[in-house]
Amino acid sequence: MTAGSDIFFKNLFESTHGKAFNFIKALSKDENIAREVVQTSFIKIWKHIGKYRNHPNPEALVYVTVKNAFLDEMRKQNRINAILTSIEENSHLQYTIADTVEDVAIRGEAFTAVNRALDKLPQRLQHIYTLYQFEELTPLEIADTLQLSVTTIRTNIETAKLFLRKELRKYRY
Template structure:
């Protein structure tokens, strides 16, 4: 990172951080959520500082980034809430989760096998699949981050999924 980039980032941060935080605090009605989303947003901005430096209105791009990170976070939270609600509503799932040690050892074994299968992927596919599946980045965000085409990212995700389906076939019901 060059000194010019650091100076630009510091100035951009000072100009926009307070307003971004207040905007998110009002939107989320939760100071902790606002703080976390602003922090995540500025990390993303730091990683893409050249894009902001070359933008005609970097302050507007900051607010767009903050808004998008907030929306992504809310989508993740909604997915998590949906899963938890589904578990609570389906007693058979509760029974399965809290079942005997034998069942939990099978679940642990499956978890281990999933991670083992992921580690068998070539490094590039591992990275792309991990960003997609666990970091919940969109193919477009991954393409931006890795400086690859969106077609390449989508192809790599599908290749990884196909490989993992084959690798994990014995763990399916």
């Protein structure tokens, strides 16, 4: 990136960041969501600064980018909520098949394997994943608790999931 692009980005950021944040905060009614959406948007803007620099009205393009990032986040949250609702509504299905001694033994072995795999995770990932999976905190709640960004929390959760999937491959159906 050129020095001119750095200066352009700095000026664009300074002239639009506060207004973009207030715009998303008004839409979402949540300061943390607004902070996360605007931060993600400005990272995207930084990566594609040439597009903004060559646009006839770069400030307007910033607001379009921020609005679209907010809408994407809301769609994502709606999909997650729909999946969680479906799981909750169908939770009775797990009790329809009688447990056998073999099933109990397999579950015990799997439980032990999960604990071993969790112990292999770095402490930070283990803590974040435990908060998410076992204490059922949302990424936003974890981010607030640990004073980290929601994106960082989501990345850590996905990293832990990938590691655990790999470690627990033999227990998958």
